[in-house]
Structures are given as C-alpha cells and as structure tokens.
Amino acid sequence: MSVSDVNPVPAVALLARPGAARERLREALAHADVQIVLEDDPTTLEPQSLADAHPQFVVIALEAAIEDALERLEPALSAPGLTLVFDEAELAARRDGWEAQRWGRHLAAKLHGHQQVLPPGAEDEPSLQLEPGLTLTPPQPQETALQSHLDQALSWADNVPADSLYVPPVDLHEPIALEQALAALQPVLPEAPAELDAPLESPGPAVEPPAVPALTLGDHTAWSLVDEPAVEAAPIARASTSAPTASFETGHLSLVDLDAAAPAGANAGALLVLAGIGGPDALRRLLAALPAGLRVPVLVHMRLDGGRYGNLVKQMARISPLPVQLAEPGQRATPGEVHVLADDMGVQGAADGLYFQTRAQGIAIDALPPAHTAVVLLSGADLAHVGPALDLAAAGAWVAGQVGEGCYDPAAATAVVAAGMVAGEPQELAQAIVARWAQHDDDGDAA
Structure with a gap:
C-alpha cells in the first residue's frame, strides 16, 4: 500500500x-x-x-x-x-x-484540514522547553567567614540601646511564658487603710460600694485611647409623617418593567455580521446554520470591491433558510430576514425597530442597542470595527469572532477573541446565537 x-x-x-x-x-x-x-x-x-x-x-x-x-x-x-x-x-x-x-x-x-498557515521554515522554531543542564547546587556557607561576623555581632551586643518600656524582673534569667511576663509588669496597688473597712454610719440604708474589677494589662478589652463618659442611649422617637417611605425591594423588579420604561427603539435587537476577505464562505456556513424562525433581523456588512452586493444577495439566498434582500434607505429591518448592507448604508433606531438610512461612513455599531444585539466578526472584518464592537460588548452586547480553518484574514476576529469574546467556527457561532435568543424568548425578553 x-x-x-x-x-x-x-x-x-x-x-x-x-x-x-x-x-x-x-x-x-x-x-x-x-x-x-x-x-x-x-x-x-x-x-x-x-x-x-x-x-x-x-x-x-x-x-x-x-x-x-x-x-x-x-x-x-x-x-x-x-x-x-x-x-x-x-x-x-x-x-x-x-x-x-x-x-x-x-x-x-x-x-x-489543518492549521499550518505559517511560511515554510517558520514552524521550525527553537524549542523553549527547559532541558537538563548543569546541576544548580546552592552555595554552601563558609564557616570561617560566617564566624567572624558572629564574633563581631557578639562584641557589639552590649552597646545596643535597651528598651526602656520593658524592664524584666531582676531574678528573671530564663525565658518565661507571655502571661507571666505581663503579670510581672502589673503595678502593685497600695493596701487600703483599715478605717475604710469599717461600715459607714448613715441614717439611710447601707449602700455597698460597687465592686470594681482589678485592671490587668492582660485584659485588652478595657484599653482606650480617650476617656469616654458613660452615656445612656435614649430611645429615639420616630416622627410620624404622611409622606411615603421609599422602598428599594428588588423582588418587584423585572426585565419587562425595565423594557416598558426604556426609550423608543431600545429593544430593537439585531444580529450584525461583519466580514471581508474570505467572508463569502464563512458567511455561507453561518447563514445556512440559522433557523428560519430567528426572532431578530440579520444585518450583513461585507467589503466587496466593485460594490456587487446584488450578487452576494443571490448567492446567500440559495443556502439561507432566511429570506435575503438588499437593504434600502427607509426600509425597516425585518425580524427573521437577512439584510445585506452596502458600504454607505447605516441603521437608526425608531419606536418600532431599526430603519436603514444612507450614511457615508457605513454601519455604525454604536447605533445598535447593546442588550439586544449580537455582533459576529468573520474573516476579513475591518479592524476599525473592533473598538466599537468591544465597547458595545462592555455595555451588554454579545460579541464573537471566527476562528479555525477558512478564516483567511483573522486580524479583527482574533482581536475580539483575545479580548475575551466568544470564539468558534461559523456553524458553532450560529448555534450560540440561536441559543441566545431562545433564552431571551424564555425570559419574556423578546428582542
């Protein structure tokens, strides 16, 4: 064989x-x-x-x-x-x-079916794996050199200033426990006079002096930097008022309530696909894996020399379960349809969704609502879109980049993946997109 x-x-x-x-x-x-x-x-x-x-x-x-x-x-x-x-x-x-x-x-x-895309010879890089070499034996201390330093330190020991805050007992020669050392430092209180032991004569009932516990240095709970007078806390009477009390209970918050108070067009979700060189093949695989019942519009912006976007529409319409059409100014982005955007086409949010409008700079990613938007960067996506895509991700959008075979120009896709965004083949990204909006539907948060 x-x-x-x-x-x-x-x-x-x-x-x-x-x-x-x-x-x-x-x-x-x-x-x-x-x-x-x-x-x-x-x-x-x-x-x-x-x-x-x-x-x-x-x-x-x-x-x-x-x-x-x-x-x-x-x-x-x-x-x-x-x-x-x-x-x-x-x-x-x-x-x-x-x-x-x-x-x-x-x-x-x-x-x-491999990932070797480096020029010939570039794959033969020197190995960075550690290999056995010389035995690293820690240096042994020189006994004679160390002894001279010890002798010098001993000769200077008597000249080191002593700590005046602690004077050990005269008969203390051996180490003792910490409790014994603290007890030795406690002041000796003078004995009370004998006449203080006699009861006081008074016409009233006898009052016993309060017992004062002996203060010990070992009891740190009684230490204080300032003398604070004992003040009995008086009960605070709450003034009654007819004004309502503000409540911050989170149990009544919901995504539906927040969506109701959101500005017009804030819930107009979209899937934005950015591509370029090598993008037709990746776009085919992505669109072919999307279901016909997708609840959001799909916006496709792919750089084409010559502006033959009509041809791209025809090619993608053959494999896409979703209808594919060329975006026109004033047209509404329809959920469940694919809209191919020319270089001079942008979007604008309205009360009932997203509308296409002529824009010299093309698609503006920041015009999309972050919480209801997904952005996918395929092969050949423009590097200028990386920053706005990551900004949208920081605001709550779902952003992903293509990896693997077929990604002929991975610069932009790799940049978002390196920033922590989702990575995968076009088919895998399509599955993640479907799961994302299926979760939104389960939560009642329709994009």
Whole structure:
C-alpha cells in the first residue's frame, strides 16, 4: 500500500472563467499539493460533468457573469460531502506577491484540514522547553567567614540601646511564658487603710460600694485611647409623617418593567455580521446554520470591491433558510430576514425597530442597542470595527469572532477573541446565537 493510498490528496475542481483570476487560483492550488480533477468555465460546464469528476472541494471564482451558471450547477454543487470554497474573481486577479502566498497557505490549510498557515521554515522554531543542564547546587556557607561576623555581632551586643518600656524582673534569667511576663509588669496597688473597712454610719440604708474589677494589662478589652463618659442611649422617637417611605425591594423588579420604561427603539435587537476577505464562505456556513424562525433581523456588512452586493444577495439566498434582500434607505429591518448592507448604508433606531438610512461612513455599531444585539466578526472584518464592537460588548452586547480553518484574514476576529469574546467556527457561532435568543424568548425578553 502506497503513501498516497493512506493519505490521499484532496480532489479539487476549479470553476472560473478564463483570465487572471483563474490563473492565480490555479497557481495557488498547484502549491497546495492537491489533485485538480476538473478545471472549467462554469458558464459552459454541465452539471453531470462536474459530478463525474467526483471532487471533494470546488473552488469558485465569484463574479456577476457566472450567476446564472451557478444556478444551473446547483444540483451538482449540493452533493453530500462536497465543500465549496468561494473567492472574489476581482480580488483573485489582483492578488500577488506576499498576499497571494499568504492566501495560498490558508487555502491549502482548508483543503488539507489543518492549521499550518505559517511560511515554510517558520514552524521550525527553537524549542523553549527547559532541558537538563548543569546541576544548580546552592552555595554552601563558609564557616570561617560566617564566624567572624558572629564574633563581631557578639562584641557589639552590649552597646545596643535597651528598651526602656520593658524592664524584666531582676531574678528573671530564663525565658518565661507571655502571661507571666505581663503579670510581672502589673503595678502593685497600695493596701487600703483599715478605717475604710469599717461600715459607714448613715441614717439611710447601707449602700455597698460597687465592686470594681482589678485592671490587668492582660485584659485588652478595657484599653482606650480617650476617656469616654458613660452615656445612656435614649430611645429615639420616630416622627410620624404622611409622606411615603421609599422602598428599594428588588423582588418587584423585572426585565419587562425595565423594557416598558426604556426609550423608543431600545429593544430593537439585531444580529450584525461583519466580514471581508474570505467572508463569502464563512458567511455561507453561518447563514445556512440559522433557523428560519430567528426572532431578530440579520444585518450583513461585507467589503466587496466593485460594490456587487446584488450578487452576494443571490448567492446567500440559495443556502439561507432566511429570506435575503438588499437593504434600502427607509426600509425597516425585518425580524427573521437577512439584510445585506452596502458600504454607505447605516441603521437608526425608531419606536418600532431599526430603519436603514444612507450614511457615508457605513454601519455604525454604536447605533445598535447593546442588550439586544449580537455582533459576529468573520474573516476579513475591518479592524476599525473592533473598538466599537468591544465597547458595545462592555455595555451588554454579545460579541464573537471566527476562528479555525477558512478564516483567511483573522486580524479583527482574533482581536475580539483575545479580548475575551466568544470564539468558534461559523456553524458553532450560529448555534450560540440561536441559543441566545431562545433564552431571551424564555425570559419574556423578546428582542
């Protein structure tokens, strides 16, 4: 049995129109140690030809010209066990040098199912594991050198000032217990005169003098820095008033009461998905795992060169259980639907939810209500969104970042994960999102 039989190389089909994008993808696959079983133009390829090639992966260069072709190839592309990898044709055509090599390493890691994305040689770093070396024996004290210091200290002992606050008894030569030492320090009170022992004669009844306990230094409970006169605490009469007393009982507080007093639009929840390079594949996996009954709108903002957001809507609509549409100014974000946002589209809260509005700077994360918002940063998310996302998380939002294979540009996602946010594959993040809003529904806190 050969090595190739034990560890077969992945079988990959490359679907792209002739041009620079196809050449760049072919070069990346050639360095990825895979077997290209089919390379063809999707506009002329028949579904049966793709199925007969038996690929494990299909790498597709996305562009507007192949939209109809992908719909025609949908039966073959939906085969069980087939993994689709999408790349923007325009980005692939411009990718070269270091960026092309980096993308190729991530593509190879995805196709082979490992996480080795470092350049060749970088993985051979020197081991930082501690190894046995010289025996570290603590230095032994030099008896002769130490003895000289002891002799010198003994000669100076008589010149050390004594503590005048404590004078030991004359006959004290051996160590004694602490109680005995304190007893030796107690002052000796003079004996009372004999005439004080006689009872006082008075016409009234005899009054016995109060017994005063002897003060001992060992009883520290009677020590005081100041002499405080004994003052008997008088009862405080509470003035009656008709004004109501403020109550801070927490048993009557509830999320429903707080929501009723919240400002308009404060409960308009949303799931915001941010992506970029490598984002189409991650977005496909995330949306495909969301249920059709999701109780909040899904807002998708992914950087696309050329602004072909209509094509992205068509691609995601094929796999998403939720309806997918392009966000328009003045339109309301509908719960249970996916809204793809262009670069100049933002949101604004209103009494009945979130509405889309034209905004030159694009989506503003801080415009979303923190307590009812989830933010997911996928591959290629803009680093400028990390700070606002973490600020929203500090105010109560649920924030997560993509990790694992397929995260070709993990800078922003890794930054939020390093800050303590949730991490996972797109499918795992979708499950966490569903559980989050299911919990909200159980609590009566509908987003």
